[in-house]
Amino acid sequence: MDRKRGAYPEYTLEDAIATIFLLRTPLGRKQIAEKLELGEGTVRTLLRKLSNLGIIGSRQRGHFLTKKGEELKVKINESFLDPIGVSVDGWPAFAIIVRKPPEFKSIELRDEAIKFDAKGAMILTVKNSEIVFPEDLRPLKETYPEIVKKLRNYEEGDAIVIAWAETPAKALKAAIHVAVIMKENNLPGELLEVVR
Structure with a gap:
């Protein structure tokens, strides 16, 4: 053998x-x-x-x-855009704009990011051309104006995933993980071939 x-x-x-x-x-x-x-x-x-x-x-x-x-x-990029490096309270973080996401529960997605080595995550939505927390429609710019300045090309109804972690690599992969969960039914088949 x-x-x-x-x-x-x-x-x-x-x-x-x-x-x-x-x-x-x-x-x-x-x-x-x-x-x-x-x-x-x-x-x-x-x-x-x-x-x-x-x-x-x-x-x-x-x-x-x-x-x-x-x-x-x-x-x-039809499902989600390239990650954007940001910082959340001194932690390395990445933001990903997710195009036309299905309905989601931000707590469940945050938990997914944490399972994937993130220290934390925010799952936001674009409403009336503003990035807001979906639970209370509080604008992100009130808490993290520096992150909002870095985000471009978002559209009405998009979701924005921001994950932070001990290292940039962990933050990047946690943010991608949440975006993948949100758009799993739209991922290109040739991408899935990579892990088969």
């Missing part, structure tokens, strides 16, 4: 999506591993899978999105 040696590298759908977002500019495997807090073996496996699916290519300058990868990113 043949046995493979060593631990099998594992990555999540959130790691794959984060990698696609990170590859706006070419990056090396080590840079990706550092930004996502993954082992280099895991990143090697993830990059190989993305490459085999034709989503990324590589050159001396690093890995990059192919035409197919760029098209996939456009499809992802």
Whole structure:
């Protein structure tokens, strides 16, 4: 019986999506591993899978999105936009604008972010062109005006996920996780191939 040696590298759908977002500019495997807090073996496996699916290519300058990868990113952006780095009470955080979300319970989504290593999360909505807490329609700008200044391209009815954590990588993946849960029925099939 043949046995493979060593631990099998594992990555999540959130790691794959984060990698696609990170590859706006070419990056090396080590840079990706550092930004996502993954082992280099895991990143090697993830990059190989993305490459085999034709989503990324590589050159001396690093890995990059192919035409197919760029098209996939456009499809992802139909569900949610690229994460925006922000800060919440000194914690590293990321905000993601989720397009036309289904009905949601912000407490349940916040709990999902926490299960995914976030320290906390806010799930907001856009109402009357303003980012508000859905429970009481209190504007985000009253509490976090600096975050509101960084957010652009949101539309009426969009949701905005903001997750914060001990590290930027954990905050990024927690925010992506909540966006994935909200839009799981709209994710492109080729994206799901990455984790099969």
